[in-house]
Amino acid sequence: MKWSELLQRRTVRRFDQKEVPEKALRRMLNAARLASCGGNFQHLRYLVIRRPELARLVFNETSYGGHVRPGRTPHWGVDAPQVFIAVVAPANPGTTIIADAGAAVQSMEFAAFDQGLGSCWLGAFDRARVTRLLQLPVDRELLFLLAVGYPAESPVAEDIPAGAPTKYYLDGSDVLHVPKYTVDAITEWR
Amino acid sequence: MKWSELLQRRTVRRFDQKEVPEKALRRMLNAARLASCGGNFQHLRYLVIRRPELARLVFNETSYGGHVRPGRTPHWGVDAPQVFIAVVAPANPGTTIIADAGAAVQSMEFAAFDQGLGSCWLGAFDRARVTRLLQLPVDRELLFLLAVGYPAESPVAEDIPAGAPTKYYLDGSDVLHVPKYTVDAITEWR
Numbered sequence: 001m002k003w004s005e006l007l008q009r010r011t012v013r014r015f016d017q018k019e020v021p022e023k024a025l026r027r028m029l030n031a032a033r034l035a036s037c038g039g040n041f042q043h044l045r046y047l048v049i050r051r052p053e054l055a056r057l058v059f060n061e062t063s064y065g066g067h068v069r070p071g072r073t074p075h076w077g078v079d080a081p082q083v084f085i086a087v088v089a090p091a092n093p094g095t096t097i098i099a100d101a102g103a104a105v106q107s108m109e110f111a112a113f114d115q116g117l118g119s120c121w122l123g124a125f126d127r128a129r130v131t132r133l134l135q136l137p138v139d140r141e142l143l144f145l146l147a148v149g150y151p152a153e154s155p156v157a158e159d160i161p162a163g164a165p166t167k168y169y170l171d172g173s174d175v176l177h178v179p180k181y182t183v184d185a186i187t188e189w190r
Numbered sequence: 191m192k193w194s195e196l197l198q199r200r201t202v203r204r205f206d207q208k209e210v211p212e213k214a215l216r217r218m219l220n221a222a223r224l225a226s227c228g229g230n231f232q233h234l235r236y237l238v239i240r241r242p243e244l245a246r247l248v249f250n251e252t253s254y255g256g257h258v259r260p261g262r263t264p265h266w267g268v269d270a271p272q273v274f275i276a277v278v279a280p281a282n283p284g285t286t287i288i289a290d291a292g293a294a295v296q297s298m299e300f301a302a303f304d305q306g307l308g309s310c311w312l313g314a315f316d317r318a319r320v321t322r323l324l325q326l327p328v329d330r331e332l333l334f335l336l337a338v339g340y341p342a343e344s345p346v347a348e349d350i351p352a353g354a355p356t357k358y359y360l361d362g363s364d365v366l367h368v369p370k371y372t373v374d375a376i377t378e379w380r
Contacts, residue, residue, distance in 0.1 A: 003191055003304040007224050029373045034197050034347065036296055036311050039256065040356050040368060046377045054380055066229065095288055096313055099334070102292025106226055110300070114193040121226050123286055134380070144289070157224065166230050178230055183219045187236045190244055190324070 001114045009109060010157060010178055012118025013064045013072040014079040015149030020050070024115050025083065028148070031111035032104040038096035044104055044143075047086040047134055057133050058084050062125040062145065065176075067167045072153075072176065081120065081147035086134060091141045101143045108146055118151030161185055191304045199299060200347060200368055202308025203254045203262040204269040205339030210240070214305050215273060218338070221301035222294040228286035234294055234333075237276040237324055247323050248274050252315040252335065255366075257357045262366065271310065271337035276324060281331045291333045298336055308341030351375055 025048055032046060049055050059080055065072030074080040087105060089097050105121050112119045122145040131142050155176035160166070162185035168178045215238055222236060239245050249270055255262030264270040277295060279287050295311050302309045312335040321332050345366035350356070352375035358368045 001193055003193075003196060003300060006193060006196075006300075007221060009224075011226065026373055029377050031197060033370055033373060033376055034199075036201065036292075036299060038311075038313050040358050040370075042356050042371050042376070044376070047380055048377060049380045051380060095333070098285055098288045099292035099295070099313075102226075102289035102294075103296035104292075105289070106293035106296045109226060110193060110196075121228075123228050123289075143285070166232050168230050180223055180230075181232050183216055183223060186223055186232070186234070187219050187238060190237055190239045190241060 006110050006113060009113040010155040011120050012149075012151040012153055012155070013120050014074055014152040015081050015118060016152045017077065017079070018082070018150045020082050020117065020148055020150070024112075024117060025050070025085070025148070027115060028085065028108040028111040031107040035100070035104040035107040037100040037103065043090055043093070043097050044101055045088045045140075047088060049084040049086060049134070050082070054133070055082070055084060058130055058145070061129050061133070062122050062147070064120060064122075066124065068170050068176070071170045071174070079152055080149075082149040083147075085146040085148060086130070086142055087144045087146070088136065089141050089143050091139050093141060093143065098143065105144060105146055112148055116150065117148055120147040122147055196300050196303060199303040200345040201310050202341040202343055202345070203310050204264055204342040205271050205308060206342045207267065207269070208272070208340045210272050210307065210338055210340070214302075214307060215240070215275070215338070217305060218275065218298040218301040221297040225290070225294040225297040227290040227293065233280055233283070233287050234290055235278045235330075237278060239274040239276060239324075240272070244323070245272070245274060248320055248335070251319050251323070252312050252337070254310060254312075256314065258360050258366070261360045261364070269342055270339075272339040273337075275336040275338060276320070276332055277334045277336070278326065279331050279333050281329050283331060283333065288333065295334060295336055302338060306340065307338055310337040312337055
């Protein structure tokens, strides 16, 4: 897929109940490992949660689409993600490692979209409970989860001017609209 | 450019002294605005520093390639970046906004590479001094700089196993080598 097409990627919160091949996940992790990172230190590690029993337990601790609840609240066995990729840092990560995680997640999202997969970057989950489920050692900190699966929705972006509200919303046909500031709204030239 | 080619992108620290067109910078900012961000809040703003007088002052506060100093220390007017994009957050940003910045910078780096540009994500600079140069208001915090220009070097990635040193290095032909952990070195499957 070309870069201009990759930019069409949007977050997906409804998924087909179809298994994600290991090869597709490996391509995502390949993108993560090659992402920019401070000093090339590569402090991040990835746990791929794909056994259904464990994925279900993790899923139970996650939440989705806060602005359109319950319009994009997936249900296990119906439209839930198939896989979670946990992004794990050394304990008490600073700004650089947190930004590294953002770069790695964004890269994985592009790699997913390039293969016809959808993803949802999750920050809203019970970190303490998921940390226990994953049996992370005390010197490791769970930063984010990336939910992955084949998409069962196609959200659309729309341009908004500076100061306009950014809340995404569902239209009458249950299509998710994602307002995005224009370049001019967020940029100053010096 | 296809995704598989975009993944060949590496950080560039030596630049041709050729002007970067506004159109190319706008494409980078378009990628930033469309990057994943927590709750779609879009808190980040971008200052594009391209007037040579200001770019030079900012350049004087930045440093590059700490592991190979002075092998990748650019000099103004010789091989320095042409443009800086400052990534600015609300004051005291939390984990989500810092990770948003990582996602946006990574997206801008892909957009740069897609257009034949090189970039270097900078965390090592005097934030207080650059904040003054940019006359940022007190409710804004400078997170990162992205140095941009046409590349005058072609670094190469090489695979390393778990536990191997991650320091990049220059070979006898002055080519920068960037060791990257394999997928297996950084991934656990659950």
